[in-house]
Amino acid sequence: MTILQAKDVVKSFGQTPALRGASMTVRQGEILAVMGPSGSGKSTLLHCLAGILVPDEGEIWFDGQRLDTTTDEHRSELRRDRFGFVFQTGQLVPELTAEENAALPLLLGGARRAPAIAEARAWFGRLGLDGLEQRRSGELSGGQAQRLALARGLVTGPQVLFADEPTGSLDSVSGEIVMNLLTAAVREQGTTVVLVTHDARVAAYADREIIVRDGTVSTLTGVQP
Amino acid sequence: MIPLSLRLTVQGGREAVVRLVLLVLAVGLGTGLLLAAIAGINAVNTQNQASAWLWTGNQVEPAGPPAAGNARLWWHISADMFAGQSITRVDVAATGAAAPVPPGIARDPGPGQYYASPALAALLRGKPADELADRYPGRLAGTIGEAALPSPASLVIIVGHTPAQLARTSYTVPVTAIASTWPGGFARRFNPHGLSIGPPVQQLNASGTDLVLSVVALAILTPVLIFIATATRLSAARREQRFAAMRLVGATRRQISMIAAVESTVAAAGGMAIGFGLFFLLRVPLASIPFTGEPFFPAQMSLSVLDIVAVAAGIPVAAAVAARFALRRVQISPLGVARRGTPKPPAAWRLIPLLAGVSELSFFVVHGRPATVSGQVQAYFPGILLVVIGLIVAGPWLTMTAARFLARRARRPGALVAARRLADDPHAAFRAISGLVLALFVTTVAVALLSTNDATKTHRDQTVPAANVLTDQLTGAGDLWYSGLPAAPPPTSVPWLARVRGIGGVTGVVEVYADAKLTIRPNPHGAQVSAGLVSCAQLAKVPSLGRCPAGAAVAGFPVALNTVQAGTIGNITWPAEPVPAQRLPGRGVDALNVATNGSQQAIERARTVLASAYPLLAPPQTIGEQIAQNNAVNDAYQQLTDVVILTSLVVAGCTLAASIAAGLADRKRPFSMLRLTGARLGTLRRVVVLESAVPLLAVAVVAIGAGFAAAALYASSEMKHSLVPPGAGYYLFTAAGIAMCLVIIAATFPLLRRITGPEVARNE
Numbered sequence A: 001m002t003i004l005q006a007k008d009v010v011k012s013f014g015q016t017p018a019l020r021g022a023s024m025t026v027r028q029g030e031i032l033a034v035m036g037p038s039g040s041g042k043s044t045l046l047h048c049l050a051g052i053l054v055p056d057e058g059e060i061w062f063d064g065q066r067l068d069t070t071t072d073e074h075r076s077e078l079r080r081d082r083f084g085f086v087f088q089t090g091q092l093v094p095e096l097t098a099e100e101n102a103a104l105p106l107l108l109g110g111a112r113r114a115p116a117i118a119e120a121r122a123w124f125g126r127l128g129l130d131g132l133e134q135r136r137s138g139e140l141s142g143g144q145a146q147r148l149a150l151a152r153g154l155v156t157g158p159q160v161l162f163a164d165e166p167t168g169s170l171d172s173v174s175g176e177i178v179m180n181l182l183t184a185a186v187r188e189q190g191t192t193v194v195l196v197t198h199d200a201r202v203a204a205y206a207d208r209e210i211i212v213r214d215g216t217v218s219t220l221t222g223v224q225p
Numbered sequence B: 001m002i003p004l005s006l007r008l009t010v011q012g013g014r015e016a017v018v019r020l021v022l023l024v025l026a027v028g029l030g031t032g033l034l035l036a037a038i039a040g041i042n043a044v045n046t047q048n049q050a051s052a053w054l055w056t057g058n059q060v061e062p063a064g065p066p067a068a069g070n071a072r073l074w075w076h077i078s079a080d081m082f083a084g085q086s087i088t089r090v091d092v093a094a095t096g097a098a099a100p101v102p103p104g105i106a107r108d109p110g111p112g113q114y115y116a117s118p119a120l121a122a123l124l125r126g127k128p129a130d131e132l133a134d135r136y137p138g139r140l141a142g143t144i145g146e147a148a149l150p151s152p153a154s155l156v157i158i159v160g161h162t163p164a165q166l167a168r169t170s171y172t173v174p175v176t177a178i179a180s181t182w183p184g185g186f187a188r189r190f191n192p193h194g195l196s197i198g199p200p201v202q203q204l205n206a207s208g209t210d211l212v213l214s215v216v217a218l219a220i221l222t223p224v225l226i227f228i229a230t231a232t233r234l235s236a237a238r239r240e241q242r243f244a245a246m247r248l249v250g251a252t253r254r255q256i257s258m259i260a261a262v263e264s265t266v267a268a269a270g271g272m273a274i275g276f277g278l279f280f281l282l283r284v285p286l287a288s289i290p291f292t293g294e295p296f297f298p299a300q301m302s303l304s305v306l307d308i309v310a311v312a313a314g315i316p317v318a319a320a321v322a323a324r325f326a327l328r329r330v331q332i333s334p335l336g337v338a339r340r341g342t343p344k345p346p347a348a349w350r351l352i353p354l355l356a357g358v359s360e361l362s363f364f365v366v367h368g369r370p371a372t373v374s375g376q377v378q379a380y381f382p383g384i385l386l387v388v389i390g391l392i393v394a395g396p397w398l399t400m401t402a403a404r405f406l407a408r409r410a411r412r413p414g415a416l417v418a419a420r421r422l423a424d425d426p427h428a429a430f431r432a433i434s435g436l437v438l439a440l441f442v443t444t445v446a447v448a449l450l451s452t453n454d455a456t457k458t459h460r461d462q463t464v465p466a467a468n469v470l471t472d473q474l475t476g477a478g479d480l481w482y483s484g485l486p487a488a489p490p491p492t493s494v495p496w497l498a499r500v501r502g503i504g505g506v507t508g509v510v511e512v513y514a515d516a517k518l519t520i521r522p523n524p525h526g527a528q529v530s531a532g533l534v535s536c537a538q539l540a541k542v543p544s545l546g547r548c549p550a551g552a553a554v555a556g557f558p559v560a561l562n563t564v565q566a567g568t569i570g571n572i573t574w575p576a577e578p579v580p581a582q583r584l585p586g587r588g589v590d591a592l593n594v595a596t597n598g599s600q601q602a603i604e605r606a607r608t609v610l611a612s613a614y615p616l617l618a619p620p621q622t623i624g625e626q627i628a629q630n631n632a633v634n635d636a637y638q639q640l641t642d643v644v645i646l647t648s649l650v651v652a653g654c655t656l657a658a659s660i661a662a663g664l665a666d667r668k669r670p671f672s673m674l675r676l677t678g679a680r681l682g683t684l685r686r687v688v689v690l691e692s693a694v695p696l697l698a699v700a701v702v703a704i705g706a707g708f709a710a711a712a713l714y715a716s717s718e719m720k721h722s723l724v725p726p727g728a729g730y731y732l733f734t735a736a737g738i739a740m741c742l743v744i745i746a747a748t749f750p751l752l753r754r755i756t757g758p759e760v761a762r763n764e
Helices: A042-049 A072-081 A098-108 A113-126 A142-154 A172-189 B002-010 B013-050 B118-126 B206-233 B236-248 B253-287 B305-328 B348-367 B373-409 B413-424 B426-456 B497-501 B536-540 B581-587 B600-613 B623-630 B632-666 B668-676 B681-719 B728-747 B749-755
Strands: A002-013 A016-027 A031-035 A057-062 A083-086 A160-164 A192-196 A208-213 A216-221 B073-082 B085-094 B113-116 B139-143 B156-160 B172-175 B470-473 B506-513 B529-535 B554-558 B589-596
Touching: A002 A042, A002 A192, A016 A042, A016 A057, A016 A192, A031 A042, A042 A057, A042 A160, A042 A192, A072 A083, A072 A098, A072 B253, A083 A142, A098 A113, A098 A142, A098 B002, A113 A142, A142 A160, A142 A172, A160 A172, A172 A192, B002 B013, B002 B253, B013 B206, B013 B253, B013 B305, B013 B632, B073 B600, B113 B118, B118 B139, B206 B426, B206 B632, B236 B253, B236 B632, B253 B305, B348 B373, B348 B681, B373 B413, B373 B426, B373 B681, B413 B426, B413 B681, B426 B632, B426 B681, B426 B728, B470 B600, B497 B506, B497 B589, B497 B600, B506 B536, B506 B554, B506 B581, B529 B536, B529 B581, B536 B554, B589 B600, B632 B668, B632 B681, B632 B728, B632 B749, B668 B681, B668 B749, B681 B728, B681 B749, B728 B749
Parallel strands: A016 A216, A031 A192, A031 A208, A083 A160, A160 A192, B085 B156, B113 B139
Antiparallel strands: A002 A016, A002 A057, A208 A216, B073 B085, B073 B172, B113 B156, B470 B589, B506 B529, B506 B589, B529 B554
16 A cells, blocks of 8 residues: 655756656555665655655655645644654754653654653663663764664654665664664554665665666666556 | 743753853843833933922913912022032022922021032031031021932022012012923023023933933944844854754744744843843942933932833843744754755845935035924934944945955965855854944944034133133123013122132132123134123233233223133233223123132132122132033033943944854864864964954944044034044044954954864764
8 A cells, every 4th residue: 555655756956956757656564765876866855755845846645645735834743743754964952862852753742741751761772772861962872863863753653754864874883783773663663664775785674675866766676666 | 842942942051051141141231221221211301300390480470469378489590509510599588378389398498598408418517618608698497308309419509588688689580389390491581470591400301311312222222132133143053953853853833933932032031130130230320320410319210110011021022023033034944954045145235225324414414404403303313323224234245245355365265265154144244243333333423523522612721720710790691681670780899809809729800890882802713702891900910811912901801701712711812992990990890700729618718708799690600610511511422422332342242252152153063174174273263363354344444434424424514513533542442442353353262272173073
C-alpha cells in the first residue's frame, strides 16, 4: 500500500532547478533508499515529500491526502505527529538537555513535561544513550547526537521517518551503529523510512533503492517506483 | 508552550543568559530614562502650578467695590537678589479679615511681619542683618509652606504692611482673589486694572518645556532603542538555528512567535522592574538637578497612576510586538535560514529624507521664520527630525558605498573580507554604529547652536571690576512704568548715599543724573539707549565703567547698563555733554552705579542700604548678575545638552560593544575555520576593526556635515546670525568619541582570540 507519492514534482531555487518532474512512490513499512550524486536533487525530493518544501509544480500525496496544497500549519502538525526526522547535523536545540530534545515533538504537541520526558527516556536505553539524559547537544559525540536525533524522530511513533544522510558526519563504526539501531527500531514499530544517502553501505540497509539524477528519478532497483 | 518558552529563555546556556541580561539592562535603562522624562514633565507642570499664585495681580479684577463678605488685599510684587540668587518679594496689605490669603501661609502678615520660604529663612538666620534682613521691615512670623513654592531652593518673602502704606503706590494693585492657575506666560497689559509685570522668577513656558524635554527624551531614548535592538540581535544566528530545528520537528510559526514573544516579554518585564527601581532610586538626586534653573521637590518628580500603568503595560506589549515584527523579517523554515537570500542592497533613494530635511530648513532661510513661537517650533522641529531620520535611513546606503569603495581598493585579505561583509549586509554594520552617529549629530547641532546663541547674548567679556559694579535704577523703566499711576519723579537728594560710600569694599559711586531726552549709542553698530548724565570726576574713580573724553566735565551715560551690548564697558569713551557739572545735583538721580571690590559682604551691604531706601523699586543688581541672568537659559540648555551627549555616548558605546560581540559570536565557526586554515589573528582583528571603523567614519563625516548644515540653517533663519564655529572643546570631544570607539573595538580582541580557537571548529 502506497503511503507517500510524488507526481511530476518540479522545484527550483531561483534560476537553479533542483527537481525537474520527479515521480516516485513509497510503500508503507518499507525502507526506501534515495541515492544519487551530490546536487542531483535527492535532498530536495525528501524535503518535498516531508512537507518542508512546497514544490513549484506537481503533487505530493501522503496517506490519501494532498500535502503540497495544505497549509503550513497543517504540514507542521504532520511533521510533529506523523513524521520523524534524522538529518546530518544541526537538528538539535542546543539550549535543551538531551532528554528535552528527545521529548520536544511531544512538548510541542501539548504533552505535559513529566510524561513527555518519561516517554523520551524509554528510547535512551534502546538507543544506548543511558546516562546522557542531562547533557546538552554540545556535550555529545557525533554518534551520540545522531542517536539522540533518532530518539527524537521516533518518540511520537511516526508513520514515516525521513533520514537525510544520517551517517554523513560519522565514522564507519558509528554510522553502522546508528543504522543498525535505526533499522531495528523502525522494523519493530513498522515505520516507513525514506533514507537519502550517497553511501552504498547505508543504502544496503534499505528494502529498495531509487536513484535521483539531474532532478528526475532515473534509475530503479528492486520493484518499480 | 509558555513553560517551554520560559525554560528556553532562562536556561538556554551562557549565550542565552548573556543575551537576556543585556536585554534586561537595555530595557531597564530605557524604562528608567522614559520614567525620568515623564516625571520631569510632570515636575515642570507641578512647578509651574506652584508658582501660579505669584501671578496674582495680573488677573482680571472686577471693577467696583468687592462683593459682600470679601475684602481686598493690596498686592505688590518685586524682585530682590542675594549672592546672585533671585528673591521674589511680595508686599501685601489686607483691608479686612476676609482678604484673600496666599497659599503656604495661614493668614496674611500684618504690618511689621513677614513670612519667608525655608531657604530664605535660613539665609535670614545665617547672614548678618545688614547684608539681608534689614531690607525687610519687621520680624519673621513663619515660613511659607511647600504648596506655595516652585522649588526647595525658592527664595520667597511675603511682607506685611498697612493699607495706607501700600495703597496708591506704584506697581501696587488691589486684588480680591489669589491666582490659582498659571497663565502660561506673560501677556502685556493682560489686565487693564491690574499689574502688567510678572513675578521676577518666571517658570519656563510649560508647552515649550514639554517640547524641550520631549526632544531630550527622544535624543536619549533613540540610542537606547538602538541598544535594545542590538541586544535583541545577539546570538541571532544561533537562535534562528534553534527555531529552525524546532520547526523541523513540527513547531508551527505561531509557536515560534510565542517563544520569541515570551523571551522578549521576560526581558521586558525584568528590564521594567530594573527601570522602575532605577527611577525610584535616582528620583531624589534627579530632583536636585536644576534642569529648569531651580531644583525640584522630590514629590514633584512623581508619576501618576496612569503613567505607571501605561509604562508597565506598554513596555512588555511593545517588546512582544517588536519580537513578532523582528521574526517577520526572518523566514525561519525547518531547514534553517540558510536559504534566505542575501538582503537587497540599499538603494540611493535612502538619501531623500536627509536631503528633504536640509531642504525644509533651507526653505525658512529663504522665506524667513514664522512669526509665532509655536509656528517656529512647527517649522524647525520637523526639519531637524527629518535630518535625524534621514541619517538613520541613509546610513546603510552610505555604509555600502564606502564598503564597495574599500572592496575595489583592498589589497589585503582582511580588508577584502571586511568590505565584502559590509557590502553584503550594510544594515547590520550601520546598526552597530548608528547610536554613535546620532550622538555626533546631536552634539554638532547643539554645540554649534549654543556657540552661536552665546554670540548673540550679552557679552560675557566684562572685566571683573565691572562685573562687581552694583547698578540701581531709582526710577522705573520699561514694563515697570505701567501701573495706572504716574511714575515717581527721580529723587533729587539721596541722603543714604553717604552710608553706601562708607561701606568697606565700596570703591566708588557714579550717579546718573536725569535727562529725559538724552539717548546715546554706546556701540557704533548698536541701538540708541536711554541715557543720563554723569560727572566725569566720579567716573574717573571707577575706570571699569569707561571714561570721559579728555577735558570733558559731564558725559552721557546709559541709565540701564544692561542695555549696553558693546563689548567691554571699561573700554568705552562716553560722549561729552555740554552741561556744567555743578548743575547736575538739581536734576534728580535716575540711577546709581556702586563699584565694589567684589566681596559678597560689600555687595550685599550696599544692596541692603539701597533696597531699604527704595523697597518698592526693582533692587540693584551687579553687572555680573545681569550677565548671568541673561545667559541663564543658555547655561541651562548647555547643561541639558551635556547630559544628553554624555548619556547617548555611553549608551552608543554599549551598543557598539554588544554589536561587535554579537557579530563575533555569530561568526565564531567561520572565523575559527579561517584560523585553522592559516589566517593570522591579526588578519581577523583587521576585519573586526574595519567592519566598524569604515561605516563609522563614512557616516560620521555625513552626520557632522548634516549637523553643521542644520545648525547653520537654523541659526541663519531663527537667530539671524551666521553660524559661529564651536571651540576646541567640540573637536576634542569628537576625537575622543572616535577614540572611544576604537578602544571599544580593541576591547573585543581578547574575545576574538578566545572564540576562534581551534576547539570551536568542532561540531556543536
